[in-house]
Amino acid sequence: MLNTAGxxxxxxxxxxxxxxxxxxAPLFALAAGVLLxxxxxTALLSRWTPTALATTHLLLLGFITPIMCGALLxxxxxxVGVRSTVTAQAGAAMVIMLGLGAALLSSGLGLGHNGxxxxxxxxxxxxxxxxxxxxxxxxxxxxxxxxxRWTLTLAVSALAVTVMFGLLLVGSRSGWLNLAAGxxxxxxxxxxxxxxxxGxxxxxIAGELIPMFxxxxxxxxxxxRGLPMAIIGLLVLWPMTALLSGNGLLSVAITMGIxxxxxxxxxxxxxxxxxxxxxxxxxxxxxxxxxxxxxxxAAAAWLLDEPETLIGVLAIIGSGMSFTTGTLFKIxxxxxxxxxxxxxxxxxxxxxxxxxxxxxxxxxxxxWQLAIHSSALLFLSLGTWLQTPTIRVGGxxxxxSxxxxxxxxxxxxxxxxxxxxxxxxGNTKAAIR
Amino acid sequence: xxxxxxxxxxxxxxPLERILDALADLPDxxxxxxxxxxxxxxxxGMLRNMDYHWRTxxxxxxxxxxxxxxxxxxxxxxxxDTPSC
Numbered sequence: 210m211l212n213t214a215g216x217x218x219x220x221x222x223x224x225x226x227x228x229x230x231x232x233x234a235p236l237f238a239l240a241a242g243v244l245l246x247x248x249x250x251t252a253l254l255s256r257w258t259p260t261a262l263a264t265t266h267l268l269l270l271g272f273i274t275p276i277m278c279g280a281l282l283x284x285x286x287x288x289v290g291v292r293s294t295v296t297a298q299a300g301a302a303m304v305i306m307l308g309l310g311a312a313l314l315s316s317g318l319g320l321g322h323n324g325x326x327x328x329x330x331x332x333x334x335x336x337x338x339x340x341x342x343x344x345x346x347x348x349x350x351x352x353x354x355x356x357x358r359w360t361l362t363l364a365v366s367a368l369a370v371t372v373m374f375g376l377l378l379v380g381s382r383s384g385w386l387n388l389a390a391g392x393x394x395x396x397x398x399x400x401x402x403x404x405x406x407x408g409x410x411x412x413x414i415a416g417e418l419i420p421m422f423x424x425x426x427x428x429x430x431x432x433x434r435g436l437p438m439a440i441i442g443l444l445v446l447w448p449m450t451a452l453l454s455g456n457g458l459l460s461v462a463i464t465m466g467i468x469x470x471x472x473x474x475x476x477x478x479x480x481x482x483x484x485x486x487x488x489x490x491x492x493x494x495x496x497x498x499x500x501x502x503x504x505x506x507a508a509a510a511w512l513l514d515e516p517e518t519l520i521g522v523l524a525i526i527g528s529g530m531s532f533t534t535g536t537l538f539k540i541x542x543x544x545x546x547x548x549x550x551x552x553x554x555x556x557x558x559x560x561x562x563x564x565x566x567x568x569x570x571x572x573x574x575x576x577w578q579l580a581i582h583s584s585a586l587l588f589l590s591l592g593t594w595l596q597t598p599t600i601r602v603g604g605x606x607x608x609x610s611x612x613x614x615x616x617x618x619x620x621x622x623x624x625x626x627x628x629x630x631x632x633x634x635g636n637t638k639a640a641i642r
Numbered sequence: 643x644x645x646x647x648x649x650x651x652x653x654x655x656x657p658l659e660r661i662l663d664a665l666a667d668l669p670d671x672x673x674x675x676x677x678x679x680x681x682x683x684x685x686x687g688m689l690r691n692m693d694y695h696w697r698t699x700x701x702x703x704x705x706x707x708x709x710x711x712x713x714x715x716x717x718x719x720x721x722x723d724t725p726s727c
Contacts, residue, residue, distance in 0.1 A: 221687065290683040420704075421654045421680065427704050486651060546655055547684060554662065554688060566655065 221286050222293070224548045226300040228622050230279025231537060233304050235615035237271025237311060238530070242608030244319070245589070249600040253518040253593050261518065263319030268525050269402060270333060271311035272611075274368075275304065276533040277410055278340055281361070283544055285344070288417050289358050291351035293343050307336045323383050330379040334372045341369045356433035360413030363437045367405025367444070374398035393460070397447050403524055404467050405444050409437050411532045412474050415497070419478070422539050423494055425485035428477060436474060443467050468508040475501040492575035496535025499583060503527025519593040526607070527586050534582065534614060538575050541618060542566035545625040552632050561632060569621040578617065581610040643672045644720075650679040650705070658685055665694070665710065673711035673720050679704045695719075 241264045245252050248260040255261065282300065286292045295303070310333030317326025344365045348358055375398050380386040388394050413433075420427040443466045449459060478501050482494065507523035510516075549563050588603030647664050649657035657678060664674055681698060685708075689696050693713040700706050709719050 221684070287684050290681075290686075424651070424653050430703055487653065543655055547658070550655075550658070550662070551688065554692070559666075 221548070221551070222282055222295070222300075223297050224283070224544050224625065225622075226295065226297050227279035227283045227544070228541070228618070229301055229304045230275040230282075231541065231618050232615065232622070233308050234272045234275045234279075234533075235611040235618070237267045237275075237308075238611035238614070239608050240312075240315075241267040241272070242585070242604045242606070242611055245604030245607065246601045247604075249592075249597045249604060252600055252604075253516075253522070253589075253596075256517045256521055259319045259321060261521075263315040265521065265525065266311065266315045266318060268530065269407075270314065271308065273407060273525075273529045273533050274311075274337070275307060276537060277407070278303075278307075280414070280533075280536055280540055281344060281365075281410070283540065284414065284418075285347060285361075289348065289351050289355065289361070291347050293347040295340075295343055303336050303340065306332055310334075310336060326379055327383055330376060334376055337372050338369060341365045341372075356430060357413050357417055360409055360416075360433065360437045363441050364406055364410035364413060367401050367409060367441070370444075371398060371402040371406050374401060396460070400447055400464075400467070401444055403529070404440055404471065407529050408471055408474075409440060411500075411529075411536075412436060414536060415478060415532070418536065418539060419482065419497065422543075423482065423485050423491070424487050425481045428481060432477065436470060440467060440470055443470075464511065468511060471504050472508045475504040490572075492572050492579050493535050493538035495576075495579045496531045496538065496582075499579070499586070500528045500531035500535065503531060503586070516593050519590060522586070522589045522593060526589060531582065531586075534578065537614070537618065538570055538578070539566075541621050542569035545569045545621055549625065549628055549632065552629060556632055558632050561628075563628065564624075569624055570617050574613070574617050578610060578613050581606055581613060585610055643669075644675050645672050646675050646677070648677040650677050657682065661685060661710075662688070665692070670712075673709065673715070676708040676710065678706045678708060681706050682708065 244260060244264050244267065251258050252260040252264065256265075282293055282295055310329045310331075312329065313325050314329025314333055317323065317329055345362060348362050348365075351358060374394065377386060377388065378391075378394060378398055381388040381391060381394070416428045416433050419425050443463050447460075447463050478497070482497065503523045503526075507520050507528065510520045510523060543566055546563060546566050546569065553559075553561060553563060585603050585606035588599050588606060592600035592603050645664065645668065647660060649660050652660065657676075661674075661676055661682075664676075668674060681700070686696065689710060694710050695713055695715070695717060696708055696710045697719050698706055698708050711720050
């Protein structure tokens with residue numbers, strides 16, 4: 210007989226810690242969708258319009274970053290065997306402060322109000338730098354030298370660099386600093402955020418989660434180690450483009466190098482997923498395919514000198530949002546199941562049958578989510594050429610997609626809490642579907 | 643007696659489910675050898691608290707053998723031929 214007495218969850222943070230990050234995120238995508246729909250006339254005329262700047266930060270700082278932070282807190286124990294010291298209370302405070310920071314910063318950019326921008330930037334920077342310190346400390350304290358540990362360390366370090374360049378730009382906008390070649394510094398901030406923080410973390414997570422959930426062959430070790438190093442190497446060179454202002458060739462060479470690396474990641478991911486051992490229809494994998502396709506399309510758009518707004522839409526909505534949403538559709542059901550399973554073993558509730566992962570977020574709702582999100586991407590991409598009406602429809606679809614995502618996550622959490630209550634109660638009659 | 647379980651062709655979370663089921667059905671004097679394609683970190687916390695010892699041997703980045711035995715057997719694995727990691 211199993212001795213389950215004293216089972217603890219010492220190495221696993223409470224699931225609510227991450228779900229708060231996940232549930233906050235769609236609200237910012239909703240705001241971004243509404244902003245695009247209502248400001249469609251000027252939204253995508255250029256990447257520098259107030260609406261474009263506000264939307265970009267609502268999506269990157271309000272949607273993608275909280276999801277990646279929340280996911281990192283939960284998957285560290287699963288992938289690396291360590292956990293951060295972020296408690297449930299600290300996590301809740303982080304969600305509120307980061308959300309407030311993202312809202313203020315985006316409002317400051319959208320309204321051209323430096324006070325709001327500064328307050329939001331300081332708040333978000335404080336939260337994110339504390340988060341980076343916590344994760345790096347946990348990763349260095351962990352034993353072993355797996356490639357994913359190194360990739361995660363580089364990714365969160367890239368977040369810190371992104372934040373620092375962001376603060377410099379806010380200082381420049383507020384008149385405290387005089388940054389020559391302002392566009393070049395903005396490009397550096399964006400590149401570290403997109404390719405460094407988002408790209409490396411998603412590549413690192415994909416290399417582990419895709420083989421785990423879809424039975425595809427894992428990427429070769431040389432790729433797992435080499436890709437992050439190569440991207441960081443190029444990103445470190447990028448500030449040279451601002452310091453040596455006027456040297457457009459260097460900037461082009463570095464951009465091309467990064468796009469080649471990310472494109473290579475997309476292609477090898479496609480090949481690996483094509484060779485998965487148990488191929489079956491799974492809408493959550495569709496988000497990964499969409500994200501990988503968007504990387505390749507963004508690279509092609511850059512090579513063909515298409516509008517910067519199109520590249521931004523493909524990179525942020527097509528790639529970043531697709532990858533993070535696809536990740537959510539796997540890890541939220543998995544973590545719900547895992548935490549309940551642990552609870553069940555501890556309480557010796559052999560009378561209760563837990564639902565499968567499908568019971569938390571099913572394929573049907575994931576399929577709808579994929580369809581609406583893909584449509585939003587299509588309309589917003591076309592909107593960079595066709596303008597107002599198309600952008601308005603794309604914005605509304607993005608808002609609808611955000612609402613559906615929030616509903617799916619909230620329902621999964623509600624189901625988790627209901628089953629947990631049943632496990633904790635003496636109700637042995639419960640047959641949980 | 644050693645019982646063997648191959649979970650290397652299953653997608654998450656089936657490996658964990660199968661291992662817990664196998665342990666629940668494990669006769670008193672037996673132990674379990676699991677073949678997995680990854681190092682199953684989430685399993686170890688459960689094993690520790692269920693009074694099991696384990697030893698993991700890596701045969702490469704996607705091939706692991708995990709030997710699991712009741713703590714009552716002692717700290718050494720029951721199969722003396724199993725190489726230590």
